Amino acid sequence: MEQKLFDHLQRRLRYTETRSAPPRGFPDFPTIHPGRYYDPDYAELEQTHVFRKSWMVAGHKDEIPEPGCYKTWNRAGEPVVLFHGQDGEIRAFYNVCRHRGAVITEKEFGRTRTLACAYHGWIYDNQGKLVSIRDQRDFPDFDPNCYSLVPIRTEMLGGLIFVNFDDNATDLRSSMGPIYDDFAGDYSFHLSNVVEHFAWPTQCNWKLLIEGGTENYHVRTIHRNTLPDYRELQGIITLFPNGGSRDTLLMHVPKDENGLAMEGFVRNRDADRLIDNQADDRPANPNVDPFSNEHGFVYSVFPNMQFGPFYSRGFSLSCYWPTGLGTAIHEYYILGYDRSGGPKSKFWDRDIAQGRAVLQEDLDYINMVQRGIVSRGNKGVKLGYLEARLYHMNQTLDEKIGREKIKPELLVEPVINSDWIYPNDISRYEADMDRIDAELDQAAQ
Numbered sequence: 001m002e003q004k005l006f007d008h009l010q011r012r013l014r015y016t017e018t019r020s021a022p023p024r025g026f027p028d029f030p031t032i033h034p035g036r037y038y039d040p041d042y043a044e045l046e047q048t049h050v051f052r053k054s055w056m057v058a059g060h061k062d063e064i065p066e067p068g069c070y071k072t073w074n075r076a077g078e079p080v081v082l083f084h085g086q087d088g089e090i091r092a093f094y095n096v097c098r099h100r101g102a103v104i105t106e107k108e109f110g111r112t113r114t115l116a117c118a119y120h121g122w123i124y125d126n127q128g129k130l131v132s133i134r135d136q137r138d139f140p141d142f143d144p145n146c147y148s149l150v151p152i153r154t155e156m157l158g159g160l161i162f163v164n165f166d167d168n169a170t171d172l173r174s175s176m177g178p179i180y181d182d183f184a185g186d187y188s189f190h191l192s193n194v195v196e197h198f199a200w201p202t203q204c205n206w207k208l209l210i211e212g213g214t215e216n217y218h219v220r221t222i223h224r225n226t227l228p229d230y231r232e233l234q235g236i237i238t239l240f241p242n243g244g245s246r247d248t249l250l251m252h253v254p255k256d257e258n259g260l261a262m263e264g265f266v267r268n269r270d271a272d273r274l275i276d277n278q279a280d281d282r283p284a285n286p287n288v289d290p291f292s293n294e295h296g297f298v299y300s301v302f303p304n305m306q307f308g309p310f311y312s313r314g315f316s317l318s319c320y321w322p323t324g325l326g327t328a329i330h331e332y333y334i335l336g337y338d339r340s341g342g343p344k345s346k347f348w349d350r351d352i353a354q355g356r357a358v359l360q361e362d363l364d365y366i367n368m369v370q371r372g373i374v375s376r377g378n379k380g381v382k383l384g385y386l387e388a389r390l391y392h393m394n395q396t397l398d399e400k401i402g403r404e405k406i407k408p409e410l411l412v413e414p415v416i417n418s419d420w421i422y423p424n425d426i427s428r429y430e431a432d433m434d435r436i437d438a439e440l441d442q443a444a445q
């Protein structure tokens with residue numbers, strides 16, 4: 001991390017813990033209409049203009065490690081097959097036969113050089129090429145080269161396989177912006193591997209899931225037993241272009257020049273223990289910098305991903321998938337930095353158990369939110385400053401859909417202007433902190 005940003009974040013953290021109001025000039029959020037969580041037209045617009053046009057995680061290379069391995073994937077409303085080709089490249093295709101459109105296979109994982117469509121047996125190789133059809137004499141002048149599987153744009157970030165159904169979308173790096181460089185750099189995604197992967201069905205709109213992950217306001221209440229050390233925690237909020245955002249949390253108390261814990265910070269004993277405990281045999285990310293070791297970073301990546309918190313041993317990734325108006329899937333990966341292929345460290349068991357317990361609490365409450373959000377007693381969603389990432393995500397959703405296509409009562413007012421989007425936000429916060437310092441100086445005189 002650059003020294004300038006490091007200094008800014010250190011200062012911001014102090015400010016975050018002592019501030020008595022949102023930064024001066026930060027917008028107040030108008031009430032959001034609850035119909036955004038149950039209106040079928042809005043859900044349709046999300047599918048057409050967001051899920052069909054955004055980069056999304058379809059899997060990890062560890063799931064299809066060898067040439068010939070494949071995975072079928074249906075989470076984003078289209079049948080997809082991810083193939084590890086004989087040439088070593090990972091590609092995504094529509095899992096749709098070029099003969100009469102049957103889904104070629106419903107098997108979740110497999111390994112093969114060629115894949116035969118179950119209906120009439122047209123055969124494709126693991127690079128998507130049609131290699132043979134039965135009774136070719138009945139298809140005169142047939143050119144198999146014109147009947148390869150239809151490719152879907154695919155990009156790798158570390159081992160993560162991103163897909164995008166939109167051929168005209170910008171590349172993954174431009175779409176993620178500064179977040180991409182953090183992931184490819186300090187967090188060394190290329191060194192990480194899948195430690196755990198599971199998916200939970202939920203009884204709520206998908207947005208409630210990602211929104212639950214983009215604020216810490218609920219931690220002190222619903223996670224008070226599972227995350228007791230996070231009780232007083234407030235994060236540094238950073239809003240990125242294109243709907244992404246970051247929370248920077250203090251995980252480990254900074255030391256002063258004498259090696260003593262600096263005062264004024266809430267201590268996270270659990271993170272201290274993890275970092276200090278020499279018995280923890282999990283390999284650490286070799287590129288993690290001291291700041292990242294003391295802080296937890298949680299990122300939202302538009303539209304449906306939540307990465308982190310990151311720490312030296314690993315990080316988590318949640319993907320939230322709509323399956324209906326009031327149902328969704330919460331998919332969860334834990335990634336570590338152990339590519340040895342040996343047995344998993346027992347320290348992961350503790351982390352996984354804690355992750356599951358925390359997620360279960362989130363799901364229990366979010367399912368309850370869904371029941372209230374569709375009630376006639378719900379007069380709207382009122383957000384505070386700590387929920388700015390959530391508002392930013394919703395404001396971006398409307399922009400990506402096209403505001404003119406949305407029922408007027410469902411629109412969120414675009415009150416977050418570019419002043420509060422990274423990197424412009426740095427000078428806004430610096431100005432606010434300078435003002436507070438000046439006021440304190442004056443009061444002390």
Ligand code: FES
Pocket residue numbers: 097098099100101102117118119120121122
């Ligand atoms: S639909 Fe696939 S071979 Fe006929």
Ligand SMILES: [Fe+2]
Pocket residue numbers: 212213218219223358362
């Ligand atoms: Fe939570």
